[in-house]
């Protein structure tokens with residue numbers, strides 16, 4: 075019951091590959107990553123207004139937030155490098171100023187692959203110090219049997235922080251905060267304070283089971299904690315940008331939080347009975363949730379395996 079190859083290519087996201095755990099042999103891991111990157115070349119970019127000048131570019135890897143203005147554009151995440159042409163066109167549609175600042179929400183390549191060209195276009199790259207470390211050194215994502223070489227020098231963040239940071243640009247105050255390990259150990263949130271738009275990176279997959287990257291520090295309990303933190307920060311009218319999926323709000327995020335908690339509890343109870351991961355998968359602990367959350371990036375089996383690993 076894995077998603078189709080066609081759907082996988084259409085979605086063009088790192089998370090999609092998680093559904094291929096176990097069928098990686100069909101394509102080989104290097105091929106999966108190469109296919110995802112290649113999908114960026116033909117990706118169509120949708121520009122969705124969030125609030126007060128903040129827009130979201132959707133279609134190439136993770137969601138890219140943009141705040142244009144006289145100081146130069148501020149961007150959050152850079153998508154696939156192969157989408158440079160379409161992303162440039164979308165950015166030009168938002169104003170003539172060049173990119174000035176690029177913030178990476180975490181190290182994953184569907185969020186940082188465009189770093190090098192955006193830096194060449196004059197953007198300074200800001201990220202958590204762990205993102206710099208991981209982009210500077212070889213990385214492995216075991217769930218995909220995938221290896222990543224160090225990124226080129228121009229793609230490495232040059233402004234880093236450990237706990238929090240803030241910056242002021244285009245009449246907006248932007249606050250950056252590191253999460254305790256959740257999706258990875260590099261995750262940060264980006265809050266446009268005046269607009270009250272909160273980009274939460276891959277701590278939230280809106281409408282889909284999330285991928286959790288245990289290889290680089292992620293775990294299910296961290297995802298739940300990060301989601302609770304996001305709920306605590308968001309007000310009733312906060313616009314929340316997920317790493318993947320449509321823009322949402324506190325109510326939709328609360329539904330995701332309940333799903334994470336419920337699946338975690340079910341899987342933990344079964345594991346505590348001494349059941350193997352295969353036995354737990356066979357019991358379909360996500361059964362009640364698959365119709366709502368299992369239709370896109372990752373199916374119930376893949377998510378069950380990720381939760382099992384962390385409880």
Ligand SMILES: [Zn+2]
Nearest residue numbers: 088182257276
């Ligand atoms: Zn990610």
